[in-house]
Amino acid sequence: MRRVTGPALPAGRFRVFFWAQLVSLLGDGVAILAVPLLMLQLTGNALLVALSAAPRIVGYLLVGLPGGALADRLDPRKVMVCADTVRAASFLALAVLALTGHATVVLTLVLAFTSGAAGSIFESSLTVIIKDLVPGTELIRVNSYLQMASQASLVAGPALVGLLTALVGIDAALAFNALTFLCSVAGLLLLPRPADHAKPAKPSAGLLADLRQGIHYIRSTREVLVLTLLPAAVNFVLAAETLIVFYARTGFGASETALSVLVAVGGAGGVLGAFVAARVAAALGEQVPVVLAVCGLGVSLGLMGVVRSLPFLVALNVLLLGFSMMANVVIQGMRQRIVPRELLGRISSTSRVLMLSAYQVGVLLTGSLTQATGGDPRWIFVVAGVLSVVAGAAVWYGESRKARATTAIPQE
Known part of the structure; x- marks a missing residue:
């Protein structure tokens, strides 16, 4: 590792x-x-x-x-x-x-x-x-x-x-x-x-040809494919975070001051997550922090759906954005290291566009489902959390299986 x-x-x-x-x-x-x-x-x-x-x-x-x-x-x-x-x-x-x-x-x-x-x-x-x-x-x-x-x-x-x-x-x-x-x-x-x-690199036949080449590289390179699809999947479930302010107001009667604190400390969580990302990666390698972060933000989301106290919701929001930022920092560094320089711009922009698109779809879906089910978003947080933990576990299982298969190959 x-x-x-x-x-x-x-x-x-x-x-x-x-x-x-x-x-x-x-x-x-x-x-x-x-x-x-x-x-x-x-x-x-x-x-x-x-x-x-x-x-x-x-x-x-x-x-x-x-x-x-x-x-x-x-x-x-x-x-x-x-x-x-x-x-x-x-x-x-x-x-x-x-x-x-x-x-x-x-x-x-x-x-x-x-x-x-x-x-x-x-x-x-x-x-x-x-x-x-x-x-x-x-x-x-x-x-x-x-x-x-x-x-x-x-x-x-x-x-x-x-x-x-x-x-x-x-x-x-x-x-x-x-x-x-x-x-x-x-x-x-x-x-x-x-x-x-x-x-x-020297220009190819055109921008469309460049984009096709980038998409082909993503599809044909397993590790890069995982680093592209995993952030998109996480952003899809992370869209539930847009309901936190609504949840704090309707579920806990939070005041404007409390809502401001809720949002501000979330930003502090993002700073903390970015701060510890390099240190955790230095101690555990690159893969473990990503899996821990994806599962951690899933647990944070899930607990939001069952918490009964506003201070706990605030604390979970800190953890949520901290884990999210830790995953983002490590994945970006891995992508920069793995992808050839002449393809990095296309691969990075493709991943970013997929992440944003998934997030916007998630926002529309979670907002619509909450409204359609009586305005109670708690089950949305639980479902989103479970999906995130499943995604992290799937990556861990897939990478572990790949490592075992590689180890099993006899060396000449």
């Missing part, structure tokens, strides 16, 4: 690039609230506010797959510079429109979705460039740092929006977001040119 070791983060220009990415992640956290808040000021329409909060997901679903192919075809650094330049320009335009009073619903949505699409392309290239810059033994460690920052930004970003909006205005929050993406561009420009092994 592979063990993960390695020193701290690489020094030099990579460190500047890394910190620039942390600033950029803060910008992602700012965008989560800044754009819906602008739309709320413009219209007060709940549907339009919801639409303005979804550009990242829609961006992945619309351009995620072509973005992965571009990351394989082109220099990922150049792709990331272009993507973050587009994001910076989009938020700067939103800031100017908000400041001058010329912001409209259409312009806000167009610029938000443009930024979301650029963000999906950026993340596919980020996966590739991390593989180029980081030794295989440190991939999980670096991914854990990035995910910790991403989870922390979900708390710090909205808080910063609230502060800037109260002191200056929503335009200040939007302008700050543009600045974070420019910091990312500066860090990218400081990186050295890619080594020969990291240069993109």
Whole structure:
């Protein structure tokens, strides 16, 4: 079983690039609230506010797959510079429109979705460039740092929006977001040119041919197929988490303050999960943390359906998001290590699109079933938890069986 070791983060220009990415992640956290808040000021329409909060997901679903192919075809650094330049320009335009009073619903949505699409392309290239810059033994460690920052930004970003909006205005929050993406561009420009092994492969017949090649690789490579289908299956059952706030309100009479605590400590759980991922992988190897995390989040979901106290629900939410993030960090590191560099963008984007699609289907299904059965989501949590534990056990059984079969082969 592979063990993960390695020193701290690489020094030099990579460190500047890394910190620039942390600033950029803060910008992602700012965008989560800044754009819906602008739309709320413009219209007060709940549907339009919801639409303005979804550009990242829609961006992945619309351009995620072509973005992965571009990351394989082109220099990922150049792709990331272009993507973050587009994001910076989009938020700067939103800031100017908000400041001058010329912001409209259409312009806000167009610029938000443009930024979301650029963000999906950026993340596919980020996966590739991390593989180029980081030794295989440190991939999980670096991914854990990035995910910790991403989870922390979900708390710090909205808080910063609230502060800037109260002191200056929503335009200040939007302008700050543009600045974070420019910091990312500066860090990218400081990186050295890619080594020969990291240069993109020569283009094939076209993007569609590239995508078919990536799908064929996933289907024909068992370990990569598992690393693609397992996160999608987990995200499908994890969609039950969207009912937690509803459950806390209807089942336990939680106040607005209690609901805020419930959500905030969930983010803290994500930070904790990302923090321990590399350490658990270093101690137990890569496979065990994934199985433990998938089964752990299943147990957390299942217990949510039978718990009778709000504090226990809060604690289970911490565990749920912690286990979810631990699985995500280790799986991403494994994928970066296993997949050939010339296919990594396509494989990563395909997995991400499947995960998001499965999550959205799960959200629709769990919400509809809860509504159709009288508004009681407890059985949804139990069923989702059982399915997650079954998925983790199936992976463990399959990998153990594979290991036994390999060991049984006589050695010459």
